Amino acid sequence: xxxxxxxxxxxxxxxxxxxxxxxxxxxxxxAEVIRIDPPGGPRWTTPAASALNAGKRSMxxxxxxxxxxxxxxxxxxxxxVVVENFRPGVMSRFGLGPEDTLTLNPRVIHxxxxxxxxxxxxxxxxAWEGIVLAATGGFxxxxxxxxxxxxxxxxxxxxxxxxxxxALGALAVGVGLVxxxxxxxxxxxxxxxxxxxxxxxxxxxxxVSDLPPRxxxxxxxxxxxxxxxxxxxxxxxxxLQELLDPFYRSYPCxxxxxxxxxxxxxxxxxxxxLQLLGIWDTxxxxxxxxxxxxxxxxxxxxxxxxxxxxxxxxxxxAARLSELMAAAxxxxxxxxxxxxxxxxxxxxxxxxxxxxxxxxxxPRAAGLVATVxxxxxxxxxxxxxxxxxxGTPPGRRxxxxxxxxxxxxxxxxxxxxxxxxxxxxxxxxxGLPLAxxxxxxxxxxxxxxxxxxxxxxxxxEVVKIDPPTPGFDPYHAVVIGxxxxxxxxxxxxxxxxxxxxxxxxxxxxxVDVVTFNGSERQLGDLxxxxxxLRDIRPGIVLVRVDAYGGPGHGPRSHAAGYDDNVQACTGxxxxxxxxxxxxxxxxxxxxxxxxxxxxxxxxxVAALAGRGEHAPVMRTSLAAAGQLLQIPxxxxxxxxxxxxxxxGPDVLGEGAGYRCYPAADGWFFLAGPADVVAAGxxxxxxxxxxxxxxxxxxxxxxxxxxxxxxxxxxVHRVEHIAALRSRGLVRESAGPxxxxxxxxxxxxxxxxxxxxxxxxxxxxxxxxxxSVRMPSDAPRYGEHTRQVLAELGxxxxxxxxxxxxxxxxxxxTADHTYLPA
Numbered sequence: 001x002x003x004x005x006x007x008x009x010x011x012x013x014x015x016x017x018x019x020x021x022x023x024x025x026x027x028x029x030x031a032e033v034i035r036i037d038p039p040g041g042p043r044w045t046t047p048a049a050s051a052l053n054a055g056k057r058s059m060x061x062x063x064x065x066x067x068x069x070x071x072x073x074x075x076x077x078x079x080x081v082v083v084e085n086f087r088p089g090v091m092s093r094f095g096l097g098p099e100d101t102l103t104l105n106p107r108v109i110h111x112x113x114x115x116x117x118x119x120x121x122x123x124x125x126x127a128w129e130g131i132v133l134a135a136t137g138g139f140x141x142x143x144x145x146x147x148x149x150x151x152x153x154x155x156x157x158x159x160x161x162x163x164x165x166x167a168l169g170a171l172a173v174g175v176g177l178v179x180x181x182x183x184x185x186x187x188x189x190x191x192x193x194x195x196x197x198x199x200x201x202x203x204x205x206x207x208v209s210d211l212p213p214r215x216x217x218x219x220x221x222x223x224x225x226x227x228x229x230x231x232x233x234x235x236x237x238x239x240l241q242e243l244l245d246p247f248y249r250s251y252p253c254x255x256x257x258x259x260x261x262x263x264x265x266x267x268x269x270x271x272x273x274l275q276l277l278g279i280w281d282t283x284x285x286x287x288x289x290x291x292x293x294x295x296x297x298x299x300x301x302x303x304x305x306x307x308x309x310x311x312x313x314x315x316x317x318a319a320r321l322s323e324l325m326a327a328a329x330x331x332x333x334x335x336x337x338x339x340x341x342x343x344x345x346x347x348x349x350x351x352x353x354x355x356x357x358x359x360x361x362x363p364r365a366a367g368l369v370a371t372v373x374x375x376x377x378x379x380x381x382x383x384x385x386x387x388x389x390x391g392t393p394p395g396r397r398x399x400x401x402x403x404x405x406x407x408x409x410x411x412x413x414x415x416x417x418x419x420x421x422x423x424x425x426x427x428x429x430x431g432l433p434l435a436x437x438x439x440x441x442x443x444x445x446x447x448x449x450x451x452x453x454x455x456x457x458x459x460x461e462v463v464k465i466d467p468p469t470p471g472f473d474p475y476h477a478v479v480i481g482x483x484x485x486x487x488x489x490x491x492x493x494x495x496x497x498x499x500x501x502x503x504x505x506x507x508x509x510x511v512d513v514v515t516f517n518g519s520e521r522q523l524g525d526l527x528x529x530x531x532x533l534r535d536i537r538p539g540i541v542l543v544r545v546d547a548y549g550g551p552g553h554g555p556r557s558h559a560a561g562y563d564d565n566v567q568a569c570t571g572x573x574x575x576x577x578x579x580x581x582x583x584x585x586x587x588x589x590x591x592x593x594x595x596x597x598x599x600x601x602x603x604x605v606a607a608l609a610g611r612g613e614h615a616p617v618m619r620t621s622l623a624a625a626g627q628l629l630q631i632p633x634x635x636x637x638x639x640x641x642x643x644x645x646x647x648g649p650d651v652l653g654e655g656a657g658y659r660c661y662p663a664a665d666g667w668f669f670l671a672g673p674a675d676v677v678a679a680g681x682x683x684x685x686x687x688x689x690x691x692x693x694x695x696x697x698x699x700x701x702x703x704x705x706x707x708x709x710x711x712x713x714x715v716h717r718v719e720h721i722a723a724l725r726s727r728g729l730v731r732e733s734a735g736p737x738x739x740x741x742x743x744x745x746x747x748x749x750x751x752x753x754x755x756x757x758x759x760x761x762x763x764x765x766x767x768x769x770x771s772v773r774m775p776s777d778a779p780r781y782g783e784h785t786r787q788v789l790a791e792l793g794x795x796x797x798x799x800x801x802x803x804x805x806x807x808x809x810x811x812x813t814a815d816h817t818y819l820p821a
Contacts, residue, residue: 003030003389004610004618008177010081011036011072012056013096015043017129017159017631018113018193019085020052021166025599026081026173027055028385029606034079034409036061036072041402047635050374051382053399060403063094071413072096076104078414081173085113085165088123098188098768109176110188111169115161117192117766120742126671126714130658132161132193134669136743137721139660141204143588144219145240146649148226150233153660153667153718155653156576156586157646161193163629164200165764167386167598172765174605175458179433179770181609187430188768195764198724198743200598202483203446203589205721205745207758212821214297215475217312218243237582245312246321247273248564250351250583257334258583260568261325263347264311265473269560271308273346274321277328283308288317293473294812296821310473338569342559347547349561351583354571354645358636366550366557367394368623369636375401381636383627384550387603390530390617394552430769432459437608438511440465441488442495442528445476446563446590447545447622448517449484450597455604456487456775457762463507463788464488465495466781468809477781478819480589482757484597487775489784492809495526499807506792508536513604517545519558530617541607541615545600549621563593566622572630578648596625656689660718665700672713680708725758737774739763751777753818780818782811 008031012023020035020042027033033056041060042049061068073095076082082101084091091097091112098110112118115127116135125131133139138160139153146154172189180186198205216224222243226233241249247264263269271290274280291300293310300307306314313321329337334350341348352360358381363369367384374380375398382396434455441452441464452462464485470477494500504527508514516528523529523544533540547561548554564585567573572591577584585591603618627634633645646654653659657674660667670677675685681695696704705715728743737746744761751757762775785808789799802808813820 002610004606004616006030006610008032008080009078010034010083011075011079013082013084013091014113015085017044017052017162018165018169019083020049021162021628021631022083022111022113022169022173023056024052024054025166025170025387025602028388030610031081033057034059034075034405035400036075037402038062046632047374047377047380047382047637048632050377050380050399051631051635054372054382055397056400057405057409058400058402059406059409063096069094069096071410073100073104074413075409076101076108079105079108080177081109081111083111083113083169083173087127088112088114088118102186102188106186107180107184108186109173109180110186111173112188112190113165113169113193114190115193117190117195117740117742119740120192120194122716125716126712127193128658128671128714129159129161130653130669131671131714131716132197134660134716134718136161136194136197137201137204137719137724138197139669139718141201141587141721143585144217144223145584145588147223148219148233148235148240148243149237149649150235151649153652154649155646155651155660157632157654158572158586158629159632160200160629161197163595163631164598165191165193165196166628167595167602168196168199168764171454171598171602171605172767174602174609175433175765175770176767177609178605179430183430185430185769187770190766191764194742198760199762199764200594201587201721202594202760203480204587205725205758205760206479206483207725208479208482208753209756211479211755212297212819214306214821215479217245218315218318242319244322246318246325247311249322250568251326251329253329253334253337254331255333258351258580259329259334259337260349260351260565260573260583261329262349262562262564262568265476267309267469267471269346272344273341273348276340276344276346277325279324279328282324283321286320294470294820296817298821311475342556345560347560347562347565349565349569351568351574351580352571353574353580354630354633355636355640357570358634362548362554362556363550363623364554365552366548366554367552368550368554368627370394370396372396372398374398377637379637383631383634384624386624386628387599387606387618387620388551390619392551394550431771432773433767433770434605435459437461437513439463439513439515439604440507440511441515442526443515443517443545444472445517446480446484446593447596447600448515449481450594451515451543451545451600451604452488453484453486453775454598454601457765457772458770459773462488463491463511463784465491465493465504465507468492468494468806470781470812474820482751482753482778483759485778486759488779489788490779490781491785491788492782492811493785494807497805497807499802499805501527503789503792503808505536507788508533508540510792511537511540512608513541513543515543515545515600515604519546519560521558539615541604541618543600543603543607543618545596546621548623549619550624561622563591563622566592566626570623570626570630571633572626575633575645575647582648584649592622592626592629595629596620596622599625656687656692659689661693661696663696663701663704664698667718668701668704669716669718670704670708670713672708672711676711677708677713680711680713729758732774737761739772739774740766746774748777752780755819780811780816782809785810
């Protein structure tokens with residue numbers, strides 16, 4: 001079976017992370033990628049750059065030379081995809097902008113990944129990663145911990161903007177290829193990094209009016225208390241631990257290594273973890289409440305101030321469970337606990353650094369990392385694919401020798417491109433590119449649901465199916481679902497019953513794609529085995545997301561896990577917190593989940609673009625996405641132990657020319673050569689950053705932008721998401737939402753929850769010809785059960801019988817409440 005993108009030719013003009021990462025995602029699914037570098041090679045020369053160029057072909061072109069620019073245009077004439085990540089207008093100077101490439105080749109998909117959109121006033125600002133993150137709240141909305149510690153701004157060395165943009169950019173290319181099958185025409189897509197990171201941080205900006213107090217964690221309560229009392233945010237790391245929920249917390253083990261216990265909100269995980277730790281009988285005897293979390297709190301017993309089955313716990317129960325758990329975890333080493341949790345199907349993970357992760361057994365066996373003979377760096381361990389087809393063998397081809405494929409590429413060039421623009425090929429008018437595509441969504445929490453929610457903007461019809469008895473608490477299913485379940489219809493059916501299985505089978509006959517997040521065993525239990533799917537619906541696409549999967553099989557391939565577990569074991573928490581003794585979650589919601597969801601959406605459209613008689617099973621995982629998010633540090637080879645990694649809450653950047661500074665009117669981020677910065681300030685080229693900081697405090701930000709901008713130094717205010725939301729908020733009821741603005745947030749003031757819900761607009765992917773729509777609000781779970789079953793041919797009597805037997809349901813609460821109070 002050929003890879004889904006076999007036969008697709010990609011020209012990769014990208015530099016640094018975003019562009020090369022898009023091309024790598026395409027190459028991993030079979031596309032032929034020709035990497036076009038300037039003389040001297042890639043501008044980013046670390047081993048991470050070699051990882052991003054794995055398996056590509058190489059050619060050097062100097063686009064300032066007319067002959068080489070003509071060669072590039074001839075390449076475009078024979079290509080399917082062009083990828084570049086320069087500022088708007090840069091490629092047009094060489095006759096290779098979106099208008100030019102579509103004129104040369106009306107079937108081409110042109111992807112631009114600028115830092116700021118072409119319509120953004122900041123379009124010409126050098127869009128270093130740090131500049132984009134400063135502009136989008138990436139350094140200020142880094143979680144409840146940092147707020148309570150008083151750390152603001154809070155630098156992160158992870159390329160969040162580039163990683164999110166890469167996944168969304170690959171998705172855009174796939175959408176364009178699917179649309180081309182119908183229209184015969186190509187398209188130009190713009191995916192600005194600034195808008196991509198806002199979508200990636202969507203759960204940090206989600207706001208719900210009048211959220212009942214039961215949904216506020218101890219940290220949120222303490223933040224509100226301190227603000228009301230005028231007290232400073234000055235908690236130490238140790239003090240902060242006492243406010244953490246016991247199911248979102250690190251515990252020292254027998255060997256001194258920390259274990260991240262993250263299994264909250266699930267109907268069974270909390271109790272099973274307490275049983276595994278040997279403390280369930282104690283906790284139960286002490287009377288911990290286990291009230292149904294979907295009951296409104298005014299119906300709880302008088303002595304119940306929380307429920308074990310929902311996040312968060314009350315202060316007294318959080319303290320008691322944390323005490324008992326801390327004692328229990330000291331009985332075994334961290335990796336022993338990891339094995340025990342994995343065997344029991346409960347999420348948990350030992351903390352590791354990124355280097356420890358790469359050198360551990362699982363990622364090597366699972367093909368999450370592979371060792372190559374790199375032409376520049378020698379033996380090098382690099383990440384495996386982020387998205388792959390089931391059956392892809394583990395391994396990687398190394399990055400090419402610079403210009404190694406010039407002769408072969410030139411020999412394969414088409415004739416000179418025509419001077420006069422050809423007419424567009426015939427085809428249907430451009431509209432919603434995924435109109436007519438039907439998706440069955442059998443996922444939960446964030447990563448899986450984000451696939452369908454992301455594709456709904458392009459016209460896909462998504463039916464979400466969940467069990468009549470919810471597996472997760474209202475916060476994780478309903479509040480988080482206000483973003484992750486947009487654009488869907490909701491059905492509640494028990495797939496483990498004969499009647500529920502019949503509902504599934506009839507649905508399967510009507511859909512093109514099934515999305516699922518869970519283990520291979522769970523696939524079989526729910527009737528979603530790939531062979532069975534194809535027997536019911538030949539050509540159906542199955543996309544599966546799990547926690548630790550890779551192309552091969554490792555000891556943790558079937559382990560359960562959430563975003564935070566993967567952050568813990570792949571090194572993100574160790575780096576962000578500053579070391580193995582002070583690990584800290586990176587942001588507080590969806591850092592990896594959102595990226596994995598975007599990758600899953602790309603997997604869907606890639607399969608649709610290349611679907612033959614037998615569509616492949618498409619795969620991605622939280623671990624694979626977490627590695628992409630760490631690409632500057634996800635390599636191993638000679639000298640790796642000496643590579644510096646900015647870490648901890650006090651770090652402000654990566655040198656005098658790339659860091660946060662305080663101006664007279666607030667913090668800003670500066671990016672440029674340190675000697676150029678110093679010269680622009682009239683200081684010695686080797687001036688220390690403390691001297692620069694003192695100088696910057698003398699005047700407001702605008703002064704420094706005007707002074708340093710002409711020298712090519714980028715300056716941007718460090719923004720807060722709350723301020724961006726306030727400035728860019730539009731009411732949904734006011735009319736059509738602008739989907740090509742900058743930092744547009746939507747107040748859903750007619751939300752079915754009865755509350756006002758603020759969400760980021762779906763604006764990161766901007767096609768020139770195809771349409772994008774606002775997805776519908778996330779429905780109440782079960783809202784469409786009877787409607788969908790009637791469409792499937794079930795009679796009213798059959799539907800009533802199934803409801804009476806518990807095989808289907810109209811809601812998770814007796815009174816059909818959207819969000820229990």
